[in-house]
Amino acid sequence: MPTLSPMLALYWMGVGHYHSRALGLVAKLGLADLLKDGPRDARELAKSLGPNAPALNRVLRLLASVGVFEEQASGAFALTPIGELLRSDVPGSMRASVMLFAGTGIQDSWKELEYCVRTGEPAFRKDSPDADPFAQMAQDPEAAANFDKAMATFAPQTAAAVAAAYDFSGFGTLADVGGGNAALLIGILKMNPRLRGVVFDQPHVAERARENLRAEGFADRCQVVGGSFFEGVPTGANAYLLKHVIHDWNDERAAAILKNVRAAMPSNGRLLIVEGVYPPRIDQSLESRGAAANDVNMLVCTGGRQRSEQEFRDLYAESGFELTRVVPTPARVCVIEGELA
Secondary structure, three states: OOOOOHHHHHHHHHOHHHHHHHHHHHHHHOHHHHHOOOOEOHHHHHHHHOOOHHHHHHHHHHHHOOOOEEEOOOOOEEEOHHHHOOOOOOOOOOHHHHHHHOOHHHHHHHOOHHHHHHHOOOHHHHOOOOOOHHHHHHOOHHHHHHHHHHHOOOHHHHHHHHHHHOOOOOOOEEEEEOOOOOHHHHHHHHHOOOOEEEEEEOHHHHHHHHHHHHHHOOOOOEEEEEOOOOOOOOOOOOEEEEEOOHHHOOHHHHHHHHHHHHHHOOOOOEEEEEEOEOOOOOOOOHHHHHHHHHHHHHHHHOOOOOEOHHHHHHHHHHOOEEEEEEEEOOOOOEEEEEEEO
């Protein structure tokens, strides 16, 4: 891409939602799955999917302009390497992630950014002051299942990176608190044959974890427990891992979760939070872009936040832990280790 003038750079930032919404739509329609056997034109695709063919053609051309599809001389559209990842049946599929982050739920929340900035509260508090966004999601099984899939998108890479950077061999049992459908824990168990696991999450999520563990052959090495981490977490593990859980909550709620972990943990146990650490200064690196984007998305959608190393130290101290080290990984997360203070 050519270097843009400041004027054009700002323009393209301003219309970025064009591409995001178009991506969310084609992911929802499952359009990429229809192109896996070869190029098809908008009329053929519309017959299978139902939308207006000329309108669909215009959206496909929009996405072809940014490399998601390739428009051929015949007018048919083919998948590019980027578009391939919108398929639901390929390793590393990004379809669920795109449906989540470019879908109407998060997009509608971002419409309330001004409210969030003026109040410091997430968007849902404007109309539902006492709501819990995760409890609301649980009422929509399709959205909840897609959320689990989206959260598991990078789980194999994250599991490999975390297992390579952090030594789990000294633990007998690892509890994954808020472990979703167990994708991360399955990856860690694969690389640590003597390790046993516990997945703890809301009851409706725990059932999906149980199914995944059975399908992957880990049902005999991993217990599944349903419940709320605001009420307590299972005892009996040597280490408690929370991946991308704490950033969903403000300091008060985050400390409540960690205090429940502390109550369940043995005196020689370890707390392992797996999250990005907010860099001390924001630049235009991918690390900075990811941290800043996630931070504001947490403000808008959950009321949580990304935290710096010092903010993690303060949170650990408030919760009865001492932060012992921050272990970087090849993925864009660190293992933030703590022990009982």
